[in-house]
Amino acid sequence: MLLLFKPSPRWWAFITVFVGLCGQGFDAYSWGFAAHRYINESAVYALPSPLREFFEYHRLVLKERAVSADQRRAWDPLEAPCHYMDMDRWGDSERLALPLHWDSAVQCYSEKLLRSRGILPWHAPRVYRRLVWAFEQGNHRLILRTAADLGHYLADAHVPLHLCSNYNGQNSGQHGLHALLESRIPEYFGDTMAQTLRRAEIVKHPAHQLWQIMNDAYAHLERVFDCECQCRSQVPSHEQYAPFRRGNRLLRQESIPFVLCYHRCLGGLMGRQLASSVAHVADWWMSAWVEAGQPMLRAQWGSDANNMESFEEEDAEDRWKGGGGEDHDP
Numbered sequence: 001m002l003l004l005f006k007p008s009p010r011w012w013a014f015i016t017v018f019v020g021l022c023g024q025g026f027d028a029y030s031w032g033f034a035a036h037r038y039i040n041e042s043a044v045y046a047l048p049s050p051l052r053e054f055f056e057y058h059r060l061v062l063k064e065r066a067v068s069a070d071q072r073r074a075w076d077p078l079e080a081p082c083h084y085m086d087m088d089r090w091g092d093s094e095r096l097a098l099p100l101h102w103d104s105a106v107q108c109y110s111e112k113l114l115r116s117r118g119i120l121p122w123h124a125p126r127v128y129r130r131l132v133w134a135f136e137q138g139n140h141r142l143i144l145r146t147a148a149d150l151g152h153y154l155a156d157a158h159v160p161l162h163l164c165s166n167y168n169g170q171n172s173g174q175h176g177l178h179a180l181l182e183s184r185i186p187e188y189f190g191d192t193m194a195q196t197l198r199r200a201e202i203v204k205h206p207a208h209q210l211w212q213i214m215n216d217a218y219a220h221l222e223r224v225f226d227c228e229c230q231c232r233s234q235v236p237s238h239e240q241y242a243p244f245r246r247g248n249r250l251l252r253q254e255s256i257p258f259v260l261c262y263h264r265c266l267g268g269l270m271g272r273q274l275a276s277s278v279a280h281v282a283d284w285w286m287s288a289w290v291e292a293g294q295p296m297l298r299a300q301w302g303s304d305a306n307n308m309e310s311f312e313e314e315d316a317e318d319r320w321k322g323g324g325g326e327d328h329d330p
């Protein structure tokens with residue numbers, strides 16, 4: 001099946017980030033796949049009891065499943081648009097007037113148009129509704145699968161380059177920006193990005209909050225692009241890249257002086273987005289549990305709960321997200 005998959009340019013950008021991280025032996029703070037794992041695992045510790053005990057017991061599932069949503073892109077054609085929104089392809093007034101609910105958005109615009117520009121702001125709230133439903137049903141496996149996915153989509157919403165069509169700098173002569181922002185900075189300066197986490201708080205209107213998160217991240221885009229240009233002019237061209245070996249091949253990536261310049265210019269932006277992601281993931285998990293009536297969960301439920309293969313089989317059979325973001329239960 002993989003052979004039939006033709007990656008889009010956007011997908012290649014994500015693959016580049018992942019492969020780059022694998023080749024570098026990333027640490028717990030690396031953005032990309034490692035960052036998603038870090039965010040989900042860290043959010044567990046911001047939860048209150050007894051929810052925390054359940055999630056903590058299954059934290060490895062939440063951590064490993066944090067990247068399942070990206071992996072599903074390989075075989076699920078509906079998956080990719082769930083991870084981003086090209087906010088720049090909507091006019092300012094048009095974007096402000098976009099309906100909060102998927103059904104209304106489809107009535108105003110075609111589903112094809114919405115999907116072509118990304119459906120993250122409708123999909124994440126739908127995953128939230130599904131998590132509420134999973135809690136109500138007491139379906140422990142579905143709780144873990146859905147919570148892990150929700151953490152992934154929320155984290156994506158904090159990344160400025162997930163919110164514009166120039167997601168890898170390909171339209172502005174800044175090709176490779178995605179990996180520079182999400183991989184190189186955390187690889188080199190991850191230790192300085194850790195921030196104190198706060199306790200989870202109730203979210204009254206998840207869809208509203210998601211738009212706020214996206215608007216906040218989108219507001220940093222100009223800086224993300226400008227800083228790269230500034231550093232290209234400040235750091236001598238022969239010092240901008242450094243070689244590294246991957247297998248038998250000698251490749252190049254941005255040098256430490258260049259990444260340091262970019263990191264300083266951004267003023268700690270990625271560290272703040274990482275910490276904000278952790279906080280919001282914990283908020284949404286707890287809010288779903290509270291909305292479902294705070295059901296009792298058996299912390300040590302499921303002797304096979306850590307069997308990732310069984311989760312992946314369920315993923316393959318579970319095609320629930322045919323739509324975009326209805327408000328009713330799945």
Ligand SMILES: [Zn+2]
Pocket residue numbers: 069070083152156
């Ligand atoms: Zn993603």
